[in-house]
Amino acid sequence: MVATPALDALETRFRQIAALESAAGILHWDAATMLPPGSAEARGEQLAALAEISHEKLTDPQLAEWFADAQTEQPDAPWRRANLREMQHRYAHATAMPQALVAALTKLRLRSEHQWRNARAASDYAGFLPIFREIISLTRELAAAKSAALSLSPYDALLDSYDPGLRNATIAPLFADLKSWLPEFVGTAIAHQQRQPILPLTATVPIAQQEALGRQMMQALGFDSRQGRIDVSAHPFCGGAPGDVRITTRYREDRFTDALYGVLHETGHALYEQGLPAEWRGLPIGEARGMSTHESQSLFIEMQLCRSPAFLAFLLPKLHAAFGLDGAAWTRENATRALTQVERGFIRVNADEVTYPLHVILRWELEQALLSGDLDAGDLPAAWNEKMQAYLGVTPPNMAEGCLQDIHWPEGMFGYFPTYTLGAMLAAQLMAAARTALPALDRQVEGGDFAPLVGWLRQQVHRHGSYYPTPELVVAATGQPLNPAIYRAHLEARYLG
Amino acid sequence: MVATPALDALETRFRQIAALESAAGILHWDAATMLPPGSAEARGEQLAALAEISHEKLTDPQLAEWFADAQTEQPDAPWRRANLREMQHRYAHATAMPQALVAALTKLRLRSEHQWRNARAASDYAGFLPIFREIISLTRELAAAKSAALSLSPYDALLDSYDPGLRNATIAPLFADLKSWLPEFVGTAIAHQQRQPILPLTATVPIAQQEALGRQMMQALGFDSRQGRIDVSAHPFCGGAPGDVRITTRYREDRFTDALYGVLHETGHALYEQGLPAEWRGLPIGEARGMSTHESQSLFIEMQLCRSPAFLAFLLPKLHAAFGLDGAAWTRENATRALTQVERGFIRVNADEVTYPLHVILRWELEQALLSGDLDAGDLPAAWNEKMQAYLGVTPPNMAEGCLQDIHWPEGMFGYFPTYTLGAMLAAQLMAAARTALPALDRQVEGGDFAPLVGWLRQQVHRHGSYYPTPELVVAATGQPLNPAIYRAHLEARYLG
Numbered sequence: 001m002v003a004t005p006a007l008d009a010l011e012t013r014f015r016q017i018a019a020l021e022s023a024a025g026i027l028h029w030d031a032a033t034m035l036p037p038g039s040a041e042a043r044g045e046q047l048a049a050l051a052e053i054s055h056e057k058l059t060d061p062q063l064a065e066w067f068a069d070a071q072t073e074q075p076d077a078p079w080r081r082a083n084l085r086e087m088q089h090r091y092a093h094a095t096a097m098p099q100a101l102v103a104a105l106t107k108l109r110l111r112s113e114h115q116w117r118n119a120r121a122a123s124d125y126a127g128f129l130p131i132f133r134e135i136i137s138l139t140r141e142l143a144a145a146k147s148a149a150l151s152l153s154p155y156d157a158l159l160d161s162y163d164p165g166l167r168n169a170t171i172a173p174l175f176a177d178l179k180s181w182l183p184e185f186v187g188t189a190i191a192h193q194q195r196q197p198i199l200p201l202t203a204t205v206p207i208a209q210q211e212a213l214g215r216q217m218m219q220a221l222g223f224d225s226r227q228g229r230i231d232v233s234a235h236p237f238c239g240g241a242p243g244d245v246r247i248t249t250r251y252r253e254d255r256f257t258d259a260l261y262g263v264l265h266e267t268g269h270a271l272y273e274q275g276l277p278a279e280w281r282g283l284p285i286g287e288a289r290g291m292s293t294h295e296s297q298s299l300f301i302e303m304q305l306c307r308s309p310a311f312l313a314f315l316l317p318k319l320h321a322a323f324g325l326d327g328a329a330w331t332r333e334n335a336t337r338a339l340t341q342v343e344r345g346f347i348r349v350n351a352d353e354v355t356y357p358l359h360v361i362l363r364w365e366l367e368q369a370l371l372s373g374d375l376d377a378g379d380l381p382a383a384w385n386e387k388m389q390a391y392l393g394v395t396p397p398n399m400a401e402g403c404l405q406d407i408h409w410p411e412g413m414f415g416y417f418p419t420y421t422l423g424a425m426l427a428a429q430l431m432a433a434a435r436t437a438l439p440a441l442d443r444q445v446e447g448g449d450f451a452p453l454v455g456w457l458r459q460q461v462h463r464h465g466s467y468y469p470t471p472e473l474v475v476a477a478t479g480q481p482l483n484p485a486i487y488r489a490h491l492e493a494r495y496l497g
Numbered sequence: 498m499v500a501t502p503a504l505d506a507l508e509t510r511f512r513q514i515a516a517l518e519s520a521a522g523i524l525h526w527d528a529a530t531m532l533p534p535g536s537a538e539a540r541g542e543q544l545a546a547l548a549e550i551s552h553e554k555l556t557d558p559q560l561a562e563w564f565a566d567a568q569t570e571q572p573d574a575p576w577r578r579a580n581l582r583e584m585q586h587r588y589a590h591a592t593a594m595p596q597a598l599v600a601a602l603t604k605l606r607l608r609s610e611h612q613w614r615n616a617r618a619a620s621d622y623a624g625f626l627p628i629f630r631e632i633i634s635l636t637r638e639l640a641a642a643k644s645a646a647l648s649l650s651p652y653d654a655l656l657d658s659y660d661p662g663l664r665n666a667t668i669a670p671l672f673a674d675l676k677s678w679l680p681e682f683v684g685t686a687i688a689h690q691q692r693q694p695i696l697p698l699t700a701t702v703p704i705a706q707q708e709a710l711g712r713q714m715m716q717a718l719g720f721d722s723r724q725g726r727i728d729v730s731a732h733p734f735c736g737g738a739p740g741d742v743r744i745t746t747r748y749r750e751d752r753f754t755d756a757l758y759g760v761l762h763e764t765g766h767a768l769y770e771q772g773l774p775a776e777w778r779g780l781p782i783g784e785a786r787g788m789s790t791h792e793s794q795s796l797f798i799e800m801q802l803c804r805s806p807a808f809l810a811f812l813l814p815k816l817h818a819a820f821g822l823d824g825a826a827w828t829r830e831n832a833t834r835a836l837t838q839v840e841r842g843f844i845r846v847n848a849d850e851v852t853y854p855l856h857v858i859l860r861w862e863l864e865q866a867l868l869s870g871d872l873d874a875g876d877l878p879a880a881w882n883e884k885m886q887a888y889l890g891v892t893p894p895n896m897a898e899g900c901l902q903d904i905h906w907p908e909g910m911f912g913y914f915p916t917y918t919l920g921a922m923l924a925a926q927l928m929a930a931a932r933t934a935l936p937a938l939d940r941q942v943e944g945g946d947f948a949p950l951v952g953w954l955r956q957q958v959h960r961h962g963s964y965y966p967t968p969e970l971v972v973a974a975t976g977q978p979l980n981p982a983i984y985r986a987h988l989e990a991r992y993l994g
Contacts, residue, residue, distance in 0.1 A: 019546030022539070023520045030523060034531075035741070038723030042519070042740030045779070049516030053550065226535030243539030244532070282542070 006069035007080060010087055013057060013066075015282040020054045022241035029246045032233040048106075055102070058094040067091065079285060082467050086284035089164050096149030096157075097142060105138050109412050116410035123400040125381055132410070133377050136370055139412050143371060155368055158415030163290035163422075165469040168368075170482075171418050174425065175361050177484040182358055183391050189342045189354050189495035199329035201338045205256040213256075213322060214249065214263040217315075221267050221301065222454045224274050236262045238269035238298075242281050245273045256323075257339070261302055268301030269294060271454060275462025286465045289473055291416065293461065295423025296430060300457065303353050303424070304431040304490075307339045310445040340494060344394045346401040353424060354491060358391040360421040363406070367414045425482050426474060428490040430460070433478040503566035504577060507584055510554060510563075512779040517551045519738035526743045529730040545603075552599070555591040564588065576782060579964050583781035586661050593646030593654075594639060602635050606909050613907035620897040622878055625907070630874050632909050633867055640868060640911075652865055655912030660787035660919075662966040665865075667979075668915050671922065672858050674981040679855055680888050686839045686851050686992035696826035698835045702753040710753075710819060711746065711760040714812075718764050718798065719951045721771050733759045735766035735795075739778050742770045753820075754836070758799055765798030766791060768951060772959025783962045786970055788913065790958065792920025793927060797954065800850050800921070801928040801987075804836045807942040837991060841891045843898040850921060851988060855888040860903075860914040868911060922979050923971060925987040927957070930975040 024047055031043050070084055112131045119128035139158075146157035152167075159166045214230065228240070233248035240246030247266035251259045272288055280286025288294050305311055312332045319325040328334060342352050348359040366383060369375035375383055384403040385395050396402030408416055434456050435441055444452055460477040467473075474482055521544055528540050567581055609628045616625035636655075643654035649664075656663045711727065725737065730745035737743030744763035748756045769785055777783025785791050802808055809829045816822045825831060839849050845856040863880060866872035872880055881900040882892050893899030905913055931953050932938055941949050957974040964970075971979055 016546055016550060019543045020550070022543045023524060023547055026524060026527060026543075027520060030527065034726070036722065036724050036726050038721070039725075039738075039741035042724075042738060042778075046516045046519045046523075046738065049513050050520055053513060053517070224535070225533065227533050227539075228536075229531070229533050241539060241543065244536035281539075 002074050002076065004070070004073040004075050004080070006066040007073050007075055007084060010063070010066050010070060010084070011080075011283060013060075013063065014087055014090075014284060017054050017057050018242075018282040020050050020057070022244075024050045024054075025239055025241040026244070026246075029231075029239045029248075032235070032237070032239075033231045033246075033248060051106075055094060058091060059099075063091055079280065079467060083280070083283050083285035086164075086466050090284060092150055093146065093161055096146045098145060101138065101141055101145065105142065105412060108134055108138055109410075112410045112412070113407065116404070116407065120400050120404045123398040123404065125399040125404055128404065128410070129377060135410065135412050136377055139414050140371055142412075143414075155371060155415060158371075159418070162413075162416050163292050163419050163470055164466075165471060166290070166292065166419070166422075170471070171364070171422070174482060174484050175357075175364060175418070175421070178357050178421070178487070179361055179391070181488065182354070183393075185491065185495075186342060186344065186354055186358070186392065189491070190344070192496050193337065193342060196337075198337050198341055199334050201257050201329055201335060202254070203256060203323060203325055204253050205323050207251040207253060209322060210251050210253075210256045210259050213318070214260060216318070217260070217264060218267050218270075220448055221264075221271065221450050223267055223270055227274060228270060230263065230266075236266055238266045238273065240273075242273065242276065242286070243278070245270045261306065261339070264306045265298045265302040268298035271301065271457065272297040272462055275458040277463055277465050280465050285467055289461075289464070289466050289468070290470050291419035292422035292426060293470060293473065295420055296426035297423075297457070297461065299353075299424050299427035300430055304427050305445065305450075305453070307336070308445070309333075309336045310442040312336050312339070313446040314448045342495065344392050346388070346394060346396045347405055354495060355392060356424065357421040360417050362387045362391055363408075363417040367409070367417065371414060422482065425484065425487045426478075429474070429478045429480075429483060429486045430457070431490070432486050433460070499571050499573065501567070501570040501572050501577070503563040504570050504572055504581060507560070507563050507567060507581070508577075508780060510557075510560065511584055511587075511781060514551050514554050515739075515779040517547050517554070519741075521547045521551075522736055522738040523741070523743075526728075526736045526745075529732070529734070529736075530728045530743075530745060548603075552591060555588060556596075560588055576777065576964060580777070580780050580782035583661075583963050587781060589647055590643065590658055593643045595642060598635065598638055598642065602639065602909060605631055605635060606907075609907045609909070610904065613901070613904065617897050617901045620895040620901065622896040622901060625901065626874060629907070632907065633874055636909050636911050637868055639909075652868060652912060655868075656915065659910075659913050660789050660916050660967055661963075662968060663787070663789065663916070663919075667968070668861070668919070671979060671981050672854075672861060672915070672918070675854050675918070675984070676858055676888075678985065679851070680890075682988065682992075683839060683841065683851055683855070683889065686988070687841070689993050690834065690839060693834075695834050695838055696831050698754050698826055698832060699751070700753060700820060700822055701750050702820050704748040704750060706819060707748050707750075707753045707756050710815070711757060713815070714757070714761060715764050715767075717945055718761075718768065718947050720764055720767055724771060725767060727760065727763075733763055735763045735770065737770075739770070739773065739783070740775070742767045758803065758836075761803045762795045762799040765795035768798065768954070769794040769959055772955040774960055774962050777962050782964055786961070786963050786965070787967050788916035789919035789923060790967060790970065792917055793923035794920075794954070794958065796850075796921050796924035797927055801924050802942065802947075802950070804833070805942070806830075806833045807939040809833050809836070810943040811945045839992065841889050843885070843891060843893045844902055851992060852889060853921065854918045857914050857918040859884045859888055860905075864906070864911045864914065867906075919979065922981065922984045923975075925984045926971070926975045926977075926980060927954070928987070929983050930957070 027043065027047055031040070035043055067088060075081060112135050115131050116128055119125065140154070143154035143158050146152070146161070147154040150157050150160065152160060156167050159168060218230065219225065227243055228245035228247070230247050230249065232250060234250060236249045238245065238247045247263070247270050249259050249262045249266065272294060276288060277286055309332055312335050316330055316332060316335060319330065329338070340352065342354045344355065345351055348356065351359055362384070365387065366375065366380065370377060370380065380403050381399060388402070389395050434453060437456055438444070438452050441453060444450070461473070464473060464476070468476055471481060524540065524544055528537070532540055564585060572578060609632050612628050613625055616622065637651070640651035640655050643649070643658070644651040647654050647657065649657060653664050656665060715727065716722065724740055725742035725744070727744050727746065729747060731747060733746045735742065735744045744760070744767050746756050746759045746763065769791060773785060774783055806829055809832050813827055813829060813832060816827065826835070837849065839851045841852065842848055845853065848856050859881070862884065863872065863877065867874060867877065877900050878896060885899070886892050931950060934953055935941070935949050938950060941947070958970070961970060961973070965973055968978060
């Protein structure tokens with residue numbers, strides 16, 4: 001065995017950082033589910049201190065020396081070189097940011113998020129504008145600093161922090177393709193659906209029964225309750241820590257399908273986390289690949305699998321047995337159509353899979369313009385509404401349902417939105433590949449046997465962790481790069497078929 | 498304002514350490530209440546990493562320089578010098594231990610605790626003996642290292658880590674006093690109680706109702722639910738973090754008084770934590786004073802207050818209203834006697850307040866003998882049983898109910914046991930002082946008005962944090978050092994009156 005002291009030291013350090021991040025993951029989960037109302041300030045201080053210590057450990061000058069020495073070391077296992085690449089990627093991002101800028105942004109984000117909540121409640125863009133200008137200005141500085149350090153364009157440097165290896169040159173042709181046909185497709189799909197009325201899936205289901213159904217579905221899909229749990233929070237998420245994956249949902253008696261599909265979505269994220277290679281746990285290579293791939297897993301389960309007729313053939317008898325749901329609305333055909341109904345809405349998070357990419361493309365275009373200075377922040381509402389009209393054919397009645405709706409920009413998250421749509425495209429592409437690999441898929445799904453499909457996902461995606469950069473993972477998993485024709489084929493089959 | 502750069506740097510560092518400890522506190526709570534069964538290993542790794550980072554930060558060579566410089570700084574606020582003393586105390590303890598010894602003990606403790614669980618289940622002392630010898634040997638090394646660094650006797654060095662400033666020279670005369678009359682007192686108290694039969698407090702109470710009662714009592718006593726919560730765990734404790742105090746209990750339908758008095762005990766700990774000075778939060782001076790004082794607070798609430806006739810006059814009507822409890826067992830007189838029944842038992846954690854100190858004195862004598870070498874570990878069972886017979890008049894039927902019953906020694910905790918009895922003595926002394934300060938106390942308690950009493954505790958004990966060393970705090974709070982005559986007077990009044 002060849003000695004690899006520098007690599008060893010780096011791996012030990014990154015395991016420490018991972019432990020701090022795991023602790024923070026549980027504290028975040030606790031804050032959303034368990035925290036006493038008056039303890040938020042104390043929690044904020046704990047999380048800030050953990051983040052500071054992680055940052056210290058990641059930007060420690062000692063690491064530069066270890067990275068230099070590690071280049072010449074020859075580890076036996078090839079994964080250690082891939083892990084080295086991932087460690088360097090993190091180090092490069094962390095050290096690219098001047099400490100004073102990090103501190104200023106952290107403080108500004110807290111104030112900005114607070115002001116945004118008030119501004120959104122009052123639908124008052126003018127009140128938010130001054131601090132939004134500050135956010136844009138500091139984000140520009142951040143992008144410039146990362147751009148210089150990483151030799152990427154400023155926007156690519158931001159993209160790269162959410163999805164390592166993602167470049168705008170990859171996104172642009174994909175989104176141009178979508179934009180060329182999707183706005184018209186929305187109208188066609190709606191017209192197609194209107195040929196036959198959709199009966200709404202209304203029902204009142206006690207929360208305890210919704211909870212039991214959710215757990216039953218999680219278990220059927222392969223969620224491992226020995227290393228995870230589900231609880232209630234105001235905003236559903238998948239969090240926790242490696243080996244201890246915690247998802248949340250929220251319940252309303254009169255909206256059980258919202259809770260159910262929320263659980264299914266988060267279960268998709270959770271299956272990914274639980275399927276990551278345990279032997280790499282604690283190292284960057286053992287983590288999920290990036291935001292696009294993560295979103296592909298939740299959308300694969302929620303959208304590709306669980307809104308399909310095959311899944312509904314499995315689900316509906318269970319709803320009938322558990323909740324007594326019956327009648328014309330609860331046929332497979334109507335339920336499938338109700339769960340895939342296309343609507344021209346204002347709100348991204350409520351959007352269906354046909355209109356969702358247009359919400360994303362709008363934000364992707366606008367955030368680039370805001371950062372480059374082509375669009376002044378004062379002109380955002382007009383630009384927003386104009387694009388909403390052009391892409392979706394509707395104009396928001398107010399700012400709260402328009403450019404103030406998302407928390408991302410107020411939190412300084414620019415370069416994040418594209419990952420939602422890349423994830424949706426990858427989910428469709430994975431399903432197409434899965435269908436080829438698993439000829440009996442529909443029959444298995446109808447029978448509630450999800451093991452072959454989830455096993456395929458584990459094999460093609462989960463087990464790789466961050467071994468491959470995203471583009472290579474897409475090819476390894478599906479046989480080709482992201483291909484907008486596959487997404488289009490999926491939408492055509494589902495919405496015009 | 499005088500510049501105090503070294504003190505400032507130290508305070509910043511200790512705030513970071515406190516944040517790490519707070520995070521660990523929540524993770525420990527989570528492990529006992531929420532953790533999925535298969536996630537224990539991941540949690541163990543997280544906690545080990547947090548402990549390692551805390552230790553790194555506390556033993557950082559840079560601190561020696563800051564401590565040296567801080568000696569000559571002149572802070573405006575006197576509390577900062579008291580806090581400096583506390584910071585130095587922690588630093589001295591942490592740096593006294595050779596790193597290799599810390600690592601060896603940490604590993605050994607894990608194995609030892611595991612073997613002890615099996616050995617206790619099988620009542621097999623011989624099976625535990627080999628690793629117990631290792632534990633004793635490393636604890637001796639630890640005590641020797643601390644002894645040299647802190648200029649304390651080896652046993653004092655161990656005591657000092659649980660209760661800063663506690664010396665065996667303080668304990669010895671107190672325990673000699675107790676030992677001179679308590680074994681006989683046990684018999685007298687039992688004979689006194691036998692003059693009239695005690696009706697057992699048996700009742701079956703659904704767990705949800707027990708929970709509601711517990712919350713009602715916590716609230717009555719002043720527990721702040723905005724900054725704390727109660728949950729269920731296998732072993733009750735008070736944990737969490739400053740500003741976020743979490744207590745636990747366990748329920749059995751046929752034993753509601755166990756759960757109730759468990760909640761009351763933990764509420765005593767929690768009131769202390771919640772009463773600590775918020776302005777010092779994150780600094781050593783803002784923490785609870787030590788184990789004796791902490792135990793005094795739980796025993797003050799559970800034993801001094803809540804097993805008193807005045808409290809039962811408040812409680813019994815509530816039990817009647819909520820659970821329909823009625824009849825001869827549920828009179829104030831019988832209930833008080835049932836809740837203070839003296840018994841010669843084998844198990845420390847089940848002991849009443851009369852026999853408890855004898856369990857502690859036995860362990861205090863034996864642990865000194867084990868560490869000094871006067872007693873070989875192989876001879877512990879015989880020595881244990883001999884002392885049980887001499888002090889309590891009973892001989893354990895097996896090892897599980899004898900020298901294998903406690904987790905403390907298997908975990909390497911020597912020097913901890915005395916704090917239970919010092920806490921009990923301090924609780925009695927505090928109650929005596931409170932009676933003098935609050936002439937209407939019984940009437941207030943009977944009426945459910947605990948604010949004057951808890952307010953007095955806050956004033957005399959809680960608000961001081963670790964400003965005073967323990968002996969000074971005892972004097973400040975009660976007007977005199979720990980006085981065994983006061984504990985004796987309490988027992989005589991309650992058990993012979």
